[in-house]
Amino acid sequence: MPPLMRRxxxxxxxxxxxxxxxxxxxxxxxxxxxVYERRPDPRVVTPEAGRSVALVLSARGWQSLRNVGLExxxxxxxxxxxxxxxxxxxxxxxxHRYGAEGQAIFCVSRPELNNLLVSALEKEPGVRLSFETxxxxxxxxxxxxxxxxxxxxxxxxxxxxxxxxxxxxxxxVRQSWLRNDRFDYRQRYLAHGYKELLxxxxxxxxxxxxxxxxxxxxxxxxxxxxxxxxxxxxxATMIMPFEGPISFxxxxxxxxxxxxFEAYYTDALxxxxxxxxLFLSRKTWPLFSIQCAPWTREGVGLIGDAAxxxxxxxxxxxxxxxxxxxxxxxxxxREPNWRRALKQYEEERRPNCDALTELSLRHFHELSSAVxxxxxxxxxxxxxxxGRMFPDRFVPLYTRVAFTTLPYSxxxxxxxxxxxxxxxxxxIPGIAEKWDSPEVEGAIRRAxxxxxxxxxQEAAA
Amino acid sequence: MPPLMRRxxxxxxxxxxxxxxxxxxxxxxxxxxxVYERRPDPRVVTPEAGRSVALVLSARGWQSLRNVGLExxxxxxxxxxxxxxxxxxxxxxxxHRYGAEGQAIFCVSRPELNNLLVSALEKEPGVRLSFETxxxxxxxxxxxxxxxxxxxxxxxxxxxxxxxxxxxxxxxVRQSWLRNDRFDYRQRYLAHGYKELLxxxxxxxxxxxxxxxxxxxxxxxxxxxxxxxxxxxxxATMIMPFEGPISFxxxxxxxxxxxxFEAYYTDALxxxxxxxxLFLSRKTWPLFSIQCAPWTREGVGLIGDAAxxxxxxxxxxxxxxxxxxxxxxxxxxREPNWRRALKQYEEERRPNCDALTELSLRHFHELSSAVxxxxxxxxxxxxxxxGRMFPDRFVPLYTRVAFTTLPYSxxxxxxxxxxxxxxxxxxIPGIAEKWDSPEVEGAIRRAxxxxxxxxxQEAAA
Numbered sequence: 001m002p003p004l005m006r007r008x009x010x011x012x013x014x015x016x017x018x019x020x021x022x023x024x025x026x027x028x029x030x031x032x033x034x035v036y037e038r039r040p041d042p043r044v045v046t047p048e049a050g051r052s053v054a055l056v057l058s059a060r061g062w063q064s065l066r067n068v069g070l071e072x073x074x075x076x077x078x079x080x081x082x083x084x085x086x087x088x089x090x091x092x093x094x095x096h097r098y099g100a101e102g103q104a105i106f107c108v109s110r111p112e113l114n115n116l117l118v119s120a121l122e123k124e125p126g127v128r129l130s131f132e133t134x135x136x137x138x139x140x141x142x143x144x145x146x147x148x149x150x151x152x153x154x155x156x157x158x159x160x161x162x163x164x165x166x167x168x169x170x171x172x173v174r175q176s177w178l179r180n181d182r183f184d185y186r187q188r189y190l191a192h193g194y195k196e197l198l199x200x201x202x203x204x205x206x207x208x209x210x211x212x213x214x215x216x217x218x219x220x221x222x223x224x225x226x227x228x229x230x231x232x233x234x235x236a237t238m239i240m241p242f243e244g245p246i247s248f249x250x251x252x253x254x255x256x257x258x259x260x261f262e263a264y265y266t267d268a269l270x271x272x273x274x275x276x277x278l279f280l281s282r283k284t285w286p287l288f289s290i291q292c293a294p295w296t297r298e299g300v301g302l303i304g305d306a307a308x309x310x311x312x313x314x315x316x317x318x319x320x321x322x323x324x325x326x327x328x329x330x331x332x333x334r335e336p337n338w339r340r341a342l343k344q345y346e347e348e349r350r351p352n353c354d355a356l357t358e359l360s361l362r363h364f365h366e367l368s369s370a371v372x373x374x375x376x377x378x379x380x381x382x383x384x385x386x387g388r389m390f391p392d393r394f395v396p397l398y399t400r401v402a403f404t405t406l407p408y409s410x411x412x413x414x415x416x417x418x419x420x421x422x423x424x425x426x427x428i429p430g431i432a433e434k435w436d437s438p439e440v441e442g443a444i445r446r447a448x449x450x451x452x453x454x455x456x457q458e459a460a461a
Numbered sequence: 462m463p464p465l466m467r468r469x470x471x472x473x474x475x476x477x478x479x480x481x482x483x484x485x486x487x488x489x490x491x492x493x494x495x496v497y498e499r500r501p502d503p504r505v506v507t508p509e510a511g512r513s514v515a516l517v518l519s520a521r522g523w524q525s526l527r528n529v530g531l532e533x534x535x536x537x538x539x540x541x542x543x544x545x546x547x548x549x550x551x552x553x554x555x556x557h558r559y560g561a562e563g564q565a566i567f568c569v570s571r572p573e574l575n576n577l578l579v580s581a582l583e584k585e586p587g588v589r590l591s592f593e594t595x596x597x598x599x600x601x602x603x604x605x606x607x608x609x610x611x612x613x614x615x616x617x618x619x620x621x622x623x624x625x626x627x628x629x630x631x632x633x634v635r636q637s638w639l640r641n642d643r644f645d646y647r648q649r650y651l652a653h654g655y656k657e658l659l660x661x662x663x664x665x666x667x668x669x670x671x672x673x674x675x676x677x678x679x680x681x682x683x684x685x686x687x688x689x690x691x692x693x694x695x696x697a698t699m700i701m702p703f704e705g706p707i708s709f710x711x712x713x714x715x716x717x718x719x720x721x722f723e724a725y726y727t728d729a730l731x732x733x734x735x736x737x738x739l740f741l742s743r744k745t746w747p748l749f750s751i752q753c754a755p756w757t758r759e760g761v762g763l764i765g766d767a768a769x770x771x772x773x774x775x776x777x778x779x780x781x782x783x784x785x786x787x788x789x790x791x792x793x794x795r796e797p798n799w800r801r802a803l804k805q806y807e808e809e810r811r812p813n814c815d816a817l818t819e820l821s822l823r824h825f826h827e828l829s830s831a832v833x834x835x836x837x838x839x840x841x842x843x844x845x846x847x848g849r850m851f852p853d854r855f856v857p858l859y860t861r862v863a864f865t866t867l868p869y870s871x872x873x874x875x876x877x878x879x880x881x882x883x884x885x886x887x888x889i890p891g892i893a894e895k896w897d898s899p900e901v902e903g904a905i906r907r908a909x910x911x912x913x914x915x916x917x918q919e920a921a922a
Contacts, residue, residue: 178639181650183648183650184649185648188645189643189645242643
């Protein structure tokens with residue numbers, strides 16, 4: 001068992017990416033930190049196959065990694081993705097750039113990143129890191145944090161003076177609060193689940209597809225997404241409803257799986273050896289959002305997925321968690337009172353993470369169906385035209401979310417204003433035949449006269 | 462410990478009003494029923510002081526009580542309330558009828574009603590009733606229902622073949638599902654809480670106010686409501702925010718309580734002897750809504766507050782629970798397959814109870830502020846005028862909710878259509894000075910031409 005806690009020590013539950021980054025922020029600001037992780041040291045165990053391994057890093061994530069001095073190390077194990085390569089059902093391909101020329105999001109393997117962060121944390125002075133120490137939530141009577149060593153079964157109760165729960169979407173700390181009065185809580189599951197498959201290198205030992213893009217097979221109510229991973233493989237994620245006419249439930253034999261992929265994902269069938277067998281052997285995981293309030297009680301605060309688990313379609317889950325750390329560290333630098341700092345952190349972050357929850361749910365629609373829709377292409381063209389005419393004011397939602405640190409709630413508000421403006425312009429008859437006409441450009445200019453936009457600074461992080 | 466369950470026996474968790482009524486429906490349809498209640502027999506214990514005791518019965522509740530043969534007995538212990546007596550801050554009074562002449566909702570004491578229902582159930586052939594038997598939820602491995610006797614500590618596991626959880630807003634069965642995959646759940650707390658006070662008979666031993674009305678003191682963000690109860694007393698419920706400038710938190714001394722009531726509830730201060738002391742001694746309870754999905758898994762179903770706890774402002778909580786029983790009993794009469802019956806029950810009831818959740822939240826606004834607002838009076842007058850001109854089509858929301866069995870979701874939809882129509886008419890300049898003019902009546906007739914209304918049958922139950 002670790003020694004008794006030091007005075008003013010901050011206890012962090014969970015040594016996942018968010019717990020590690022938060023610990024590093026605090027340690028570098030001079031706070032002693034104790035981190036407790038339920039699992040064994042990730043560097044000595046093999047991760048479970050078929051569990052989401054591809055993580056996406058964008059502006060918000062990089063800002064935090066930069067500020068804790070880990071940007072370069074993480075860049076070295078990350079891979080830039082400049083846009084989405086769209087695989088249509090007829091075999092044709094399309095490409096949608098994520099941002100401007102030269103902008104990219106980055107893909108990193110969860111185990112690789114976690115190992116790097118844990119190793120870095122271990123070297124950090126002032127940090128005590130304990131694996132295989134389970135958090136059993138908070139004692140309902142004393143409010144103390146309950147810890148149990150998986151090795152010795154020894155129990156420890158930590159005073160809840162300075163605690164951060166970074167224990168993920170199934171946070172035990174949050175579960176303790178759920179039994180309390182006046183805790184707002186919402187968990188929402190999608191009708192869809194996911195299953196992870198693997199696309200190995202081709203016969204020549206090279207990438208089976210372009211490793212500089214995310215690959216998307218939009219098919220309406222179901223889709224396939226692939227990210228490049230370790231050893232020139234792609235992790236391909238099949239997303240579809242659990243039940244219904246086209247669903248995981250229906251695909252329960254090698255024949256039905258093969259027939260299904262032949263009908264909808266012909267090229268993927270060729271890329272994944274023994275696909276039917278792999279498909280049937282992999283577990284299907286659910287997709288859900290979690291929102292709650294408050295995020296803080298007494299000296300305890302929630303951070304990352306423990307406070308706001310989102311569906312993964314916007315690739316923002318970890319970025320939002322890292323931004324939590326940046327915001328809280330910034331507040332602690334100005335506000336020495338721990339409880340007041342936690343309250344300010346919640347005040348600033350909760351509305352933004354609520355916005356991200358909604359944006360992430362909406363983005364599934366864009367990814368799975370709209371990308372393959374002809375009207376979507378017209379609308380996209382119009383959006384780009386307005387963007388070229390007003391580059392500083394009319395910025396696509398994806399750019400604001402992935403390539404700036406504009407607060408999520410503000411990004412959502414402006415995006416809704418932009419959508420309304422585009423919807424108005426889309427009613428111009430035959431717009432797609434006269435993009436550069438004085439009529440269309442005049443209409444755009446008039447529409448932009450009453451456009452509010454954002455007054456926030458939008459420098460890319 | 463009770464004997465082993467009989468074949469096809471239905472197990473009901475909870476002998477509150479909903480559990481008792483459901484048991485009676487099932488027993489009368491020939492199903493053997495076992496009912497387990499955590500608390501001791503309510504007839505031998507004193508109920509906790511200050512916990513909500515005034516229940517409201519309206520059309521939906523009476524329909525179920527009639528169909529299980531208990532209408533007359535319950536009428537005998539209920540008290541009709543024909544409308545709201547409004548106590549304004551300046552001492553003036555107003556009166557708003559709930560429905561048409563002769564229509565009333567009924568007020569009944571929770572302990573009295575529960576005792577009556579338990580006594581009736583005890584006499585019902587085919588029903589086994591066990592008190593002091595706690596449900597610990599469902600075994601996560603076997604799915605069995607776990608019961609523990611509080612007296613002997615004996616444990617029992619009931620196969621989950623035919624189980625109804627009527628174990629209230631804090632349902633242990635529902636809590637077991639919360640740990641499962643793919644269970645949608647939402648709990649929302651109001652910023653407001655409530656505290657119950659008592660208005661005794663006056664010095665002459667008679668009712669201190671008219672016992673044929675609900676009494677309401679609307680004061681915007683806080684309010685007092687009183688229902689007549691046993692022994693010519695009124696139960697007065699103070700509803701206000703927990704925290705903030707005017708809140709329970711602020712009223713923490715005899716002086717602040719007295720000053721507050723003198724300022725806002727002068728007449729109530731006179732009616733409640735030793736009000737400051739009573740106010741400070743009574744616990745403040747939270748107000749919350751709970752929604753979840755699904756309501757049924759395997760052979761287990763949720764019913765009443767376990768499935769849909771609502772805030773109490775519409776007086777529909779118990780009525781909705783009793784309507785659950787009516788609907789499920791009706792389905793079971795046509796559909797012998799228990800699991801299919803539960804699924805149909807959820808399909809029919811869940812959208813309606815989701816609508817009631819929203820209607821109940823919105824009704825707080827009407828009760829606490831709008832009733833005292835002069836524009837509200839104009840709008841109410843207009844609503845009544847349109848209602849008199851089109852009595853079969855234009856029916857107030859309160860009437861549809863309390864005096865018909867129109868599904869809640871349909872009542873909400875039509876009410877929103879009516880609100881939009883009234884908002885349009887309210888823009889007629891000076892409407893309050895010319896109610897009966899050809900201009901106003903013509904505008905009403907034109908607006909009603911495109912009014913959809915409801916095609917449902919709306920016979921009062």
